[in-house]
Amino acid sequence: MTAYSALAEPSRREILDLLRDGERTAGDLVTRIGLSQPGVSKHLKVLRETGLVEVRPEGKRRWYGLRAEPLAEVADWLEPYRRHWSGRLDALEQHLEENPT
Amino acid sequence: MTATQQTVDGRPTLRIERRLRHSVERVWRAVTAPEELARWFVAEVPWAPEAGEEFEAGGERGRITALEPPHVLAWTWATSGTGSI
Numbered sequence: 001m002t003a004y005s006a007l008a009e010p011s012r013r014e015i016l017d018l019l020r021d022g023e024r025t026a027g028d029l030v031t032r033i034g035l036s037q038p039g040v041s042k043h044l045k046v047l048r049e050t051g052l053v054e055v056r057p058e059g060k061r062r063w064y065g066l067r068a069e070p071l072a073e074v075a076d077w078l079e080p081y082r083r084h085w086s087g088r089l090d091a092l093e094q095h096l097e098e099n100p101t
Numbered sequence: 102m103t104a105t106q107q108t109v110d111g112r113p114t115l116r117i118e119r120r121l122r123h124s125v126e127r128v129w130r131a132v133t134a135p136e137e138l139a140r141w142f143v144a145e146v147p148w149a150p151e152a153g154e155e156f157e158a159g160g161e162r163g164r165i166t167a168l169e170p171p172h173v174l175a176w177t178w179a180t181s182g183t184g185s186i
Contacts, residue, residue: 099140101127
């Protein structure tokens with residue numbers, strides 16, 4: 001599975017959104033997302049396999065954290081769209097400056 | 102200007118925000134009137150516009166999915182993408 005397919009699943013994106021604030025345990029994710037423990041484990045497995053998430057053991061606990069690299073790849077893919085709309089909005093702004101009424 | 106990636110209605114979304122110093126009425130005219138769009142958008146957009154209206158612009162088909170003058174205008178255009186202002 002690719003990072004793109006992994007991101008296509010809403011619960012997995014929700015997990016990634018939660019991990020943006022920092023590392024969390026699987027139990028914490030279960031509480032916040034409202035999915036079952038096996039459900040969250042299954043999603044975490046996919047996210048680890050696609051490199052979107054990494055795990056850091058600390059004593060008995062396992063901390064899950066975001067990995068930036070695959071997300072940067074997705075951001076690169078989005079960049080032309082961002083540039084396109086930024087350019088259009090620049091043109092809109094200029095049009096309004098030149099034709100204020 | 103800000104651009105952020107979000108999830109809206111379960112779909113990955115690129116949100117671009119731009120504050121304009123002109124009146125809401127002036128901006129609304131710029132983003133809806135075909136003769137105004139022709140001055141700044143990539144293609145002429147020959148629409149009324151009306152909610153649910155289908156149109157063709159720049160060789161791509163689109164449909165207006167939300168219209169609440171003078172604040173909300175949303176449309177699909179060019180494959181499965183959705184644009185809204």
